[in-house]
Amino acid sequence: MNLQLALLEKAACEERLAHLLLFYGESALHQREVALRLAQILNCSHRTSKGPCQACPSCHKILSGNHPDILWLKSPKKSLGIEQVLNWQEKVYLKHFEGKYKVSVIEHADSLTLPAANALLKVIEEPPERTIIILSAENAEGILPTILSRAQLVYFPDYSEDAWLEGVGDRLEAVQALTLSRKNQNLATAILEHGVLKVQEWVDAFRGVVKERDFLKLFPLFPIDKQNAILYLQVMAVQTQEGIQKGIIQPFELLAIGRALDVLRQQVNPRLVIEVLALELFQQGGALCD
Numbered sequence: 001m002n003l004q005l006a007l008l009e010k011a012a013c014e015e016r017l018a019h020l021l022l023f024y025g026e027s028a029l030h031q032r033e034v035a036l037r038l039a040q041i042l043n044c045s046h047r048t049s050k051g052p053c054q055a056c057p058s059c060h061k062i063l064s065g066n067h068p069d070i071l072w073l074k075s076p077k078k079s080l081g082i083e084q085v086l087n088w089q090e091k092v093y094l095k096h097f098e099g100k101y102k103v104s105v106i107e108h109a110d111s112l113t114l115p116a117a118n119a120l121l122k123v124i125e126e127p128p129e130r131t132i133i134i135l136s137a138e139n140a141e142g143i144l145p146t147i148l149s150r151a152q153l154v155y156f157p158d159y160s161e162d163a164w165l166e167g168v169g170d171r172l173e174a175v176q177a178l179t180l181s182r183k184n185q186n187l188a189t190a191i192l193e194h195g196v197l198k199v200q201e202w203v204d205a206f207r208g209v210v211k212e213r214d215f216l217k218l219f220p221l222f223p224i225d226k227q228n229a230i231l232y233l234q235v236m237a238v239q240t241q242e243g244i245q246k247g248i249i250q251p252f253e254l255l256a257i258g259r260a261l262d263v264l265r266q267q268v269n270p271r272l273v274i275e276v277l278a279l280e281l282f283q284q285g286g287a288l289c290d
């Protein structure tokens, strides 16, 4: 078990768990397991330092999905609508039936419609007593910022990522590198070696230049050596790829970045390549937005 989950369990044992948790990442199954285990820890009548007993009625009911104080909200459809949240909200404010803690798990929280998210926000702002709300989602970016800012974020890597994360030093920085590289582990390793913040700053600055079409603002981005230029453009390429999939970036931007990368790998002045790329994106009206 990773350190982050161990700390969560410890907080649950000591009954000082945050009222709102956001589990995010691709492993929905693992998220569900951890949510169940936290619910058990909070409600088990013979809890030990190793966790829930798995034998008391409370543990049994939680595991079989029959505990009246453990609520699961999931949508059969593509989005979670306002009626479902209002329905859930009524149950959340009812008195506890038998448990010490109510635990509500909202699955696919990144599919909440805006009205539904706003209804959820009201509950979060006036939390019922001894109630933990766990949002489970694939992407944290899909969550309303006002909800996000109130939640304790818990990232669930998939198994290969988990192994990669175990092998690197600072976990928080490594998660940022994975995010920046859109889960490309080779690229994430290169980003980590170079420094997450440095990469992020350069890429953001370049995007700013293109957005404002201000050639003069390119100058602080130099000098740049070839290896760094390749790394930065690779990060932009994976992010652009994602933007194209979402339909917010035009495919020509990826082509332009790909061409620049090809040229960079030959004996060319990296500054020249970056300048040409910026001009090309200016002309095509690219914004490289995220």
Ligand SMILES: [Zn+2]
Pocket (backbone or CB within 6 Å): 043, 044, 045, 046, 047, 052, 053, 054, 055, 056, 057, 058, 059, 060
């Ligand atoms: Zn138990």
